[in-house]
Amino acid sequence: MGETPAGTTSSTPEPQTPVEKTAVLDQRSVDESRPIKVIVIGAGISGILAGIRFPQRLENLDFVIYEKNPEVGGTWYENRYPGVACDIPSHSYQASFEPNPSWSRFYAPGAEIGEYWKHVARKYGVYRYLQPNRKVLEAKFDESRGKWVLKIQKLDTPEQEVFEDESDVLFSCIGALNEWKWPEIKGLHDFKGKLLHSANWEDGYEYDGKDVAVIGIGSSAIQIVPTMQKTVKKLDHYARGKTWIAMPIAGEFAEAKNPDGKDFRFSEADIEKFKNDPSHFYEYRRELEHELNSAHTITMRGSELQKGCVEVFTENMRTKLAAKPEVFKSLLPPFPPACRRLTPGPGYLEAIAQENVNFISDEISYVTPEGLVTVDGTARAVDAIICATGFDTTWTKRFPIIGRGGKLLAEKWKNHPDTYISIATDEFPNYFMNLGPNSGVGTGSLTIVLERAVDYVCKAVQKLQRENIKTIEAKASSVRNFQKYCDAYFPGTVFSMKCRSWYKGGTYDGKVSALWPGSSLHAEKVLSNPRWEDWEYEYIDESEHGWLGNGWTTNDVKPEADRAYYLEHGYVDIPPVVA
Incomplete structure (x- = not known):
């Protein structure tokens, strides 16, 4: 190759030094929560819990719950067949923060359970955010704006017109047994x-x-x-x-002993004791939940x-x-x-x-x-x-949910509904689920698991608000690893044995898609401690330093704020004295 002739230029451009984008301070305090909108679909137990915890724990929140029925309650509103009732003792089937010692029976009828959850919704202000008779027809993620756009039908109007709403975060609280x-x-x-x-x-x-x-x-x-x-x-x-x-463990049909040999028998007469003596009820409830959570061994081959x-x-x-x-x-x-x-x-x-x-x-x-x-x-x-x-338990017959690149959730899950710890899946940013695939419990307390899932999503939304994050999405590797864990766990359980069950999508020997791979206490622990490294993030204005704000805190800029708060009782962590 000869030299380049004079007066001409080489076809190969000179390498260019990348131009660093000028850093711009995000004009907010480091501890200030940016405004955010959350839409919840469904006002069953999960939706009610979300309607309590989200407004309680999140600042600058625009919040709405869309429910297709005229009332809250989910399965306890929809199921009205003769004999519908709780199939675990009702004294366990309640919110941890709203104990009810006044159930009429150990296995309370469905209408009574529905009234309890309506009471919880009223007491804690859930109805302020509820939009009843609103059926979601489609949810689609707008990648350019990082927004979920929903088409919603008004079921209580003659025209049943369809309107749109949008949010930063979409939380599906539809449940498994819905269709x-x-x-x-x-x-x-x-x-x-x-x-x-x-x-x-x-x-x-x-x-x-x-x-x-x-x-x-x-x-x-x-x-x-x-x-x-x-x-x-x-x-x-x-x-x-x-x-x-x-065999029922309580009530008029209870047997003298549980299969594990322990005497845990309560009669209908005890119902009055619970009503009249709360201490008796609290003792019973702790013992009951201890027993229910101790039964996980029955699921092991x-x-x-x-x-x-x-x-x-x-x-x-x-x-x-x-x-x-x-x-x-x-x-x-x-x-078995x-x-x-x-x-x-x-x-x-x-x-x-x-x-x-x-x-x-x-x-x-x-x-x-x-x-x-x-x-x-x-x-x-x-x-x-x-x-x-x-019900249809394939998770694919709901309204269209469309993620990145026009990906249909039903298409993604046509073979098996893969998730990350039951609450999210890759390709669907800012989308969370409660009672999604692999979320149910075979034994133990379900309601505490639902509460912890709501807590987890609250923490994720707080992270979006505080850390300049536009989208949070489960890594594909995290979804794969959770499914690998499920595949390793379930063969040691009776759930994977040959029986036709909705746990396996109504199949005889399919993969277990409805249950959590572990005990209810295992689920409670996992959902209590998010592993943020299992997620990937997209930042607002592509600024990964934006979470630092503008160098100030809210206590700096509010004249009335305490700027020595770190010396308050509760902030100071006093270590034990070593003699």
Whole structure:
């Protein structure tokens, strides 16, 4: 190669020194929270907790809760079927900060639970932020502005018009059991009698003295059957699957001992003690939650508690179904307890042993205008069919949620709903979930886990406000690592054994997508201590130093502020004196 001729330039440009962007001070105090808007979808328990904690803990907050129903309560508003009730003792199913010693029963009816959560919402001001009868149709992330844009339908107006709203942060509190579905049975909608779904019950329907069919063997059916059995003429219970019926640990149906051998029995008379003597209630509640949180061993394959439950539950079912040994044989599962959701089912075994109940394990072939026909050709006419057949638990049938690059959450999760510790996923910045995939607990307290998830998201929003952060997003590697952990954890549990369960998206042997991979206390600890290194961040104006503000604090600039606050009681950390 020769030299470049005079008067010409080389085609290769001279290397340029990068020009540093001029640093600009963010004109706010280092401890000042920037204004931020948060939208919560859903006003069930998670949404109510968010409606309490977010306004309590966050400054400069614009906050709204959109709820498709006219009232708060979520599942406890929507589920109104006969016998709907808590399937753990109600004294545990409540907020940690709002104890209620006045439950009418140990397994309180659904309406009473709904009233409790409405009371909590009223007492702590949640209704100030609630927009009821508002159904979210779409949520899309605007990357250029770092905003979530929502399309929302007004269900309480004649035109049901659609409007838009936007926020910096979107918090989904929809829950897992939200999209109910009809069973896929040929001719179901040709039935001329009353057709009902447990999750879409028609208030005021009178079933007394009628011939009814109940389809399903999940927790809803196990509550419906003993309630309806008392007053119907005949009840055909179509239960193709098998399930364990646990023994209630409290109340009129409680047994003398738990499967672990401990005596933890309370009678209905104790209900009055709790109402009249709060100290008695607080002692009971601590003991109850201790017991519930001690049961995690039942979920581990081959554990002594697991073996003990098989023996005790089997004998209990055999004894209560002594009048119908063929039903006992049909109902007894080949899989271990807790593989499917374990329910105490107060009164269920006693009900199906009655003469007016036909327990039918044969598969339904089709439905006629008059009733149901099983595969053996037997036709049974009924006045009503109640489908207690559950929900869509694939996490993909909701409204479109669209993240970075137009990515649909349903498309991302079509094979499996991967998350980071159940509350977020990559490609969806500033998007959080409560009761999302891998968030439920197989044993122990659920409500404390819901509280900790809300606490976690509050801390994330505070981080956005204080540290000049435009978006926070779970790293793809963090999502992968959590899924690897799940894949390593669940094979040692009964949840991954062969049984059809909504824990596995309604499959027989799929991946466990609904449950937390650990005990409820494990979830409580994980969600109490965020690992911010598992997230990635985009900064406002691309300024990573912006969190330092302008060199001042709010105490510096407010004339009335205390500028020696660090000497106040509570700030000074006095170490122990060593003798």
